[in-house]
Amino acid sequence: MGGRGGTDPGIVETDDRLVLQEVGIYTYHHPLANAAAYRDQLTDIQAAIQEAVTSGEAIAASNMFSFNNSLAKGRTMTADLSKLMLRAYNAEADICVRTIRAGNLATAVTRLNKAAVTIAKLGDMMDMHVADAYHARRIRELELTADYLMKVQQEKEAARAERERLKEERKVEQELAAQREKLDKERAHYQNVLTSIGGTDLQEKQRILDKLADLDRAIEDNDYRQTNIRAGYVYVISNQGAFGPNVVKIGMTRRLDPMDRVRELGSACVPFPFDTHALYFSDDAITLENALHNAFTGQRLNHANLRREFFFATPAQVRDVLAAHVGNLLEYTEQPDATQYLKSRSNWPAGAATGPTT
Structure with a gap:
């Protein structure tokens, strides 16, 4: 939307991003790798916004408006009113940035669009409006802010999940190591028993051999679980x-x-x-x-x-x-x-x- 434009209520919204957001799926307006990249982009767009303000390119207005038949007075009045209008617009934009959440971007953009339309109506006599390029920068700032907040949320959740995964892995490693130690001790015990029996009690000897075979299988299974992280x-x-x-x-x-x-x-x-x-x-x-x-x-x-x-x-x-x-x-x-x-x-x-x- 331009500074003097508006959204026709008769137009059906076909932006897939808005459709997805309505069902709770967030899609990035400016896909970047991580939150740090979004911070850099925000720094750049905010610098461009400041540059437009200092260079006088944020508000567009006619320089041919006259007051009391004086073109000079008209230009002075236009300059003063432009500052006032820009202050009001920027205040609204700053509120939108401060209060934005990933899920309410459309609301923030609508609010800022209405502010631009209102300023255009108030400044109609002087053909005054928020410059289209400046308004687009502030909309981009909103989009980047929403994207940044979502990326930060996702990175925090990913970090939490990774901590949980590592915690779970440590527990598994400790359990498997403790189980191997237990099995080794039990096997050593039965091996000592087997040695002490000698060849006098064949039935007991076979029982011990069967037990050792069971322990060997358990040790093999335990070692397999340690090496195969997908099991x-x-x-x-x-x-x-x-x-x-x-x-x-x-x-x-x-x-x-x-x-x-x-x-x-x-x-x-x-x-x-x-x-x-x-x-x-x-x-x-x-x-x-x-x-x-x-x-x-x-x-x-x-x-x-x-x-x-x-x-x-x-x-x-x-x-x-x-x-x-x-x-x-x-x-x-x-x-x-x-x-x-x-x-x-x-x-x-x-x-x-x-x-x-x-």
């Missing part, structure tokens, strides 16, 4: 009391006991523990997890942050997709227990039980 458990869990009956979380963990991870999730910022529908060990749990996520990608709760692994789906729907990828599922629990949730509902205050029912 782990894919889990399907739900929390009916927190999210409703048709929402599941699909994730993966490399923990020796995957229920440790499930219990952690149930103790973090949710009122009830999670119910487990499936725990499936896979040599390539990462690929399997991604396949399940892709199958339900259109049913995500959070389309802005794909690290949030919650989906609008029933456990039965996930079971069918999982079975299609891995074949027969030996264990899968359809119905959640939701024990604490069901026990709690009867004690909730009147009118509070607005959540899902079973």
Whole structure:
């Protein structure tokens, strides 16, 4: 929009970015690599804005307006009014910049467009308006600011997720190392027993040999888990009391006991523990997890942050997709227990039980 223009209410908006934002998906107006790049761009555009102000290019106006039949007085009045109009416009622009959020960019742009239209109407006699190039710079400043705020948010979330991943990896490494130490000690113990038996008790000797074979397999499995970072458990869990009956979380963990991870999730910022529908060990749990996520990608709760692994789906729907990828599922629990949730509902205050029912 130019300084004197406006948006025709009869025109249908076809900007895909606005359509996507209406459903909660943010698209960058000026895609850049990181927040630092946006800061640099903002510094450049703000310098260009200041240059336009100091050079007198921010407000366009006729130099032929006369006052009391005096062209000089008319030009003085035009210059003074231009400063006043520019101050009002810049105040509105600065408010838009300070209050902008990634989700309200369209509102901020509309507000600034209206300010430009108002100034053009007030200055119509002098053909005065905010210069199109200056207005475009301030709109670009708004877009870059919104992009910058979103990029900062995404980088913070990525950093948090990376910290969580590293924390989880350290736990896995510690568990596997402790398990290997335990297995080594147990194997050394049975090896000593085998040595002390000699050849007198063949039945006991065979029992010890079988035990050593079991321990060797356990050590081999443990070493495999240490070297193959893609191996782990894919889990399907739900929390009916927190999210409703048709929402599941699909994730993966490399923990020796995957229920440790499930219990952690149930103790973090949710009122009830999670119910487990499936725990499936896979040599390539990462690929399997991604396949399940892709199958339900259109049913995500959070389309802005794909690290949030919650989906609008029933456990039965996930079971069918999982079975299609891995074949027969030996264990899968359809119905959640939701024990604490069901026990709690009867004690909730009147009118509070607005959540899902079973």
